[in-house]
Amino acid sequence: MLRYLILAALFASPAAAAPCGGSFRGFLDQMQAEAVANGADPERAAAFFKGIRQDPKVLRADKAQGVFQLDFITFSRRVISRNRLDNGRRNLKKYAAIFDRIESEFGVSRGVLTAFWALETDYGQVRGDFNTANALATLAHDCRRPELFQPQLLAAETLYERGDFDPATTKGAWAGEVGMVQMLPADILRNGMDGDGDGHVRLKTSVPDALMSGARMLTDLGWRAGEPWLQEITVPAGLDWRLTGTAHSRTVAEWQAMGVRARAGSLGDPGLPASVLLPMGKDGPAFLAYPNFNVFFEWNQSFTYVTTAAYFATRLEGAQVYAAGNPDPGLNGTQMKQLQRRLVALGHDVGEVDGILGARTRAAVQAEQERLGLPADGWPTRTLLAKLG
Secondary structure (H helix, E strand, O other): OOOOOOOHHHOOOHHHOOOOOOOHHHHHHHHHHHHHHOOOOHHHHHHHHHOOOOOHHHHHHHOOOHHHHOOHHHHHHHHOOHHHHHHHHHHHHHOHHHHHHHHHHOOOOHHHHHHHHHHHHOOOOOOOOEEHHHHHHHHHHOOOOHHHHHHHHHHHHHHHHOOOOOOOOOEEOOOOOEOOOOEOHHHHHHHOOOOOOOOOOOOOOOHHHHHHHHHHHHHHOOOOOOOOOEEEEEOOOOOOHHHOOOOOOEEHHHHHHOOOEEOOOOOOOOOOEEEEEOOOOOOOOOEEEOOOHHHHHHHOOOHHHHHHHHHHHHHHOOOOOOOOOOOOOOOOHHHHHHHHHHHHHOOOOOOOOOOOOOHHHHHHHHHHHHHHOOOOOOOOOHHHHHHHO
């Protein structure tokens, strides 16, 4: 599952980047030369690049991310199973000492790390079967995002020189992430931690290494120690829906003044900024997203995935099952593409017309709902599609 935690500038000069496309072997030769120019040992660099092969399955996987067309309720119910919850709670007890250390050093909640551990690899059980070096090289050679993946390929070579990466045997996700919490090579170089004291960062086999590294990465991405990230709420029927969504923020005190309440317990610090999230519109589940919620988007850019991961983390720490409400069923993938094309024709930037309800599509939907006098909750419906037709 592709994350966008690419720290390209740290590992390669944009001016020296190899051109994409063309001969794959020629491309690898240029990447090898760049690695040496950046300080790699020539013999080690040659050994790293020698056996790399192009993998067409990687490109097919890149183009087949249909899971993100699912709505929040469908996706969250599919991935947050009773088995995952039970295993998560067992792991919280089993590795309590590691989580205590993490919360002490980084202030990152144990529920958050466990949720990523569960959703990324099912607690290390499903870590991907793609050769990582081949996957990174294939994506680095492809002309859609070379600036993202070329630095990752060079970072993998650096890990190889350190003895922490074997290009022949290291396997993981199709986008080049490895380990229990799925980190890219550049992230490992920047945030990898030896949590068990063996002198190496082994994210595939060492739970302490994986969890400590994940916590350090979240901190590096801006995690605010000891603060909440997501909380289920109830919202009044008369709320100004134009104020909802990740693009709009008010203090907790201001939301309370508008009638927003915690479904259980109490809301966070009155001075904290927060956004009201309605992943399936005003008649579906409702959450208050605090600043730490934004860090989840540095891990994965899918709104549905991020909201599910954040909610799952609250469940692992004792939150109740969300109130599903009775939301409008929304649009299927084909209808969503139709909507996106109509939004583009109206001058909105929705990114790629892919049938996925991402942040830009939500913003465009909300703007059109407001223009047409519909509840501006950012949830696309057949009514909106018909009015735009």
